[in-house]
Amino acid sequence: MTLSTSRAAEQPAAPDGTTRREHDLIGDRDVPVDAYWGVHTLRATENFPITGIPIGQSPFLIEALAAVKQAAATTNHQLGLLDDERFRAIEQACEEIRAGELHDQFVVDVMQGGAGTSTNMNANEVIANRALEILGHTKGDYARIHPNEHVNLSQSTNDVYPTAVKIAIILATHSLLDAMLVLQASFAAKAEEFRGVLKMGRTQLQDAVPMTLGQEFSTYAVMLGEDHSRLTEAVAMLHEINLGATAIGTQLNAPVGYVPIACEHLARMTGLPLVSAVDLIEATQDCGAFVQLSGVLKRVAVKISKICNDLRLLSSGPRAGLNEINLPAVQAGSSIMPGKVNPVIPEVVNQVAFQVIGMDVTVTMAAEGGQLQLNAFEPVICYSLSSGIYRMREAMLVLARRCVDGITANEELLRQEVENSIGLVTALNPFIGYAAATEVAMEALATGRGVAELVLEKKLLPPEQLHAILQPEVLANLTPRA
Template sequence: MAPTTRVEHDLVGDKEVPADAYYGVHTVRAVENFAITGSTIAQFPDLITSLAAVKQAAARANRDLGLLPPDIAGAIIRACEEIGSGQLHEQFVVDPVQGGAGTSTNMNANEVIANRALEILGHPRGRYDVIHPLDHVNLGQSTNDVYPTAVRLALVASLRRLGASLGALATAFTVKATEFGDVLKMGRTQLQDAVPMTLGQEFTTYAVMIEEDRQRLDEAADLLLESNLGGTAIGTSINGHPRYAELACRHLADISGELVRPAGDFIEATQDCGAFVQLSGVLKRVAVKLSKTCNDLRLMSSGPTAGLGEINLPPVQAGSSIMPGKVNPVIPEVVNQVAFEVIGNDLTVTMAAEAGQLQLNAFEPVIAYSLLRSLPHLRAACDTLATRCVPGITANREHLHDTVHRSIGLVTALAPHIGYAASTTLARRALATGRGIKELATETGLLTTEQLATILRPENLTGRTPLPEVPTKP
């Protein structure tokens, strides 16, 4: 029978490794040491493909510099290409939250790539005298430049997808804004009647807020594309070739399709987590504004008879096990919950970035873990809102029309023509009697019917056209 294990050796001693595993002794020890989240880095395919891209770029650079024999470099490059295409991801088995500043993740990648490269050259796994995980795959590198570079690339890949989803959500709100362009309603401040607006203007606001956030994501992505690859341990480039950093970044840009560039100061870039904090802040911004938007949707749709009842959200499922006929705003609710998670993750990123000491931040794994979860969850929330909620929203037009003409908020439009004091008196009478502002203004002779018709035209109330001159009563 073929052996079920092979023995590998490291600093600590000998260790049995599953014979069919592409990972090795360092990975096995990491699995034993860090049983934290119940998941593995394979849960984040962007991180795995980015690690493979970094290792492939390094192998290309070392080949170009004559530091790796062509056959070994070629096998490493091919192994990285396979991993980049989605193969062997199940071999990345370390927990994403780990001590060692990401060393276990880097070791896992080195071992999988080395053992697959050995197979490509016709050797059994574990023949590290032929291709060594550290001497060859990790040549000229350190966890401290490989890991953050891979994390940055992974985040950018996920950022691009979130940006596309935000764009689709903004479009969905814009379509609704056009549909609701002629629907007059009362605007509110502090939950009290303010002045009229259109439902279209309200939905346009959501589209504009989302589009602004998409632009901020692009800015965050640009910061992430500055890499310390080639800085090795602390940014001094010890054990690195003078031309390695430039070549490795050039190859990485070619492999990833992103404009990766060397950092201006490798020592600063190795210890600075500012780009992660910036990204986390942008994600928190997205989450806060998405959550506020969903709060509005839930409030406007409250009822259907005992709430605001301005809009109707599409009924996607029954709302209660005890109250027949009840439908809940479940899509906005789930987006709210994703927002709460992202805001909490931002605090984790903030604390981890602040906790760095001297030339390295040892807590980048939890930063990566937090951000790599926030991004896809936000994207899924946007997609869900854009497909399962916004397109099916309808307006209760007659109800909205009635609330405008019953509201004392109309008196604000009269104030420039009859004065603040007279307007206040009119508002108090309207509240006391339950009669409309327009009716009372006509009855008291403050304005003529023709003047009121001009002042209270919807396009004048909502600022959609220049306000015409209205002659005041002598």
């Protein structure tokens, strides 16, 4: 028997072995008596044993679902569709979930068919059974509070799930943006620390012209700042929601006035500037905002991976590589080579970036794969975006704290490389001419002698002028030339 078949055949059992019987359109099933979820959730756990990752491990999503349900209940109560007693119980249940309780009861797999119906029903059942418990009734006594009739009143999976997903991804992205600022600050601090450390810049891995190590690290801070702005712009698109659209956007079974009131309550509860989509039918089927965000997240991944490539290359060696900088030694690098230390932090960040780039393809194909009035593949969009955002956030914090903050420079080696580099002759072009500079470069390359030494020997420049030209602030253009 395969693993997936074995897991699918397992039926959760209550610790004391007792169950309660619940009914759906397929028939009757026994549910653990102490479970807050019910028969719909049970069937989903059997149908989708895919990743082994329950939605309860995504706290932003669970809290967003609870906020959507609370906003809906508040609106239904305000419009006279939900009585005081049921509303208060549902409201309390939602607030408890938003505070972090009962997340272990959200057990359906993150990967699921049904356009998120299993996730919505898991939420409906948990909230209904907790509300029943608050009122002193037993779980499963759905005549009192029903998952569909009361918790899901005036709603459909097709407006609840996309709205909750957007809120969850907004909150996750905010945490990533905070991490980007931490990493940006780490690079900026190193840029200031290395401001006067002269080194050779390279193009196509060949010596180019002098620069400072501070300039090199400053570019990384600037890159992160640019991506922070682009990600902020992209996540803003997710604030347009379709709550109240119900099944396909026609607002069927939602009372008049429901849409603006529900959006207002949800915005207040989450503290986010949410707005209702102008066209709810379009908003119910369109995943363009997810594609946009995923593309920007891929951009972030590409650039942070490039930075890590640079860090690994600049620290290569230590004897047979560039050895321009030292990364903090965080663990032994080999089981066979004593003393070897590997750049494991940049390596793990590279791998996170590779995965995020791949997830962008998944989001793209899932968004393209929707048909007509609904996209059934939003669960994989949610999973790909939220997991990619979370991993990128953690990777950036690890890179900042366990790598960048502890980087040191091999300053003497860097200066020697500049003095011995043929690329130094480029800085002398304006003063000795291209032909003479070429002659010096060729001789230096053939003999191994230094450019400055040859310039003085050939009396192409007086020592004082050569010394002034070769100052770090002049070579790296840190200050305007006289």
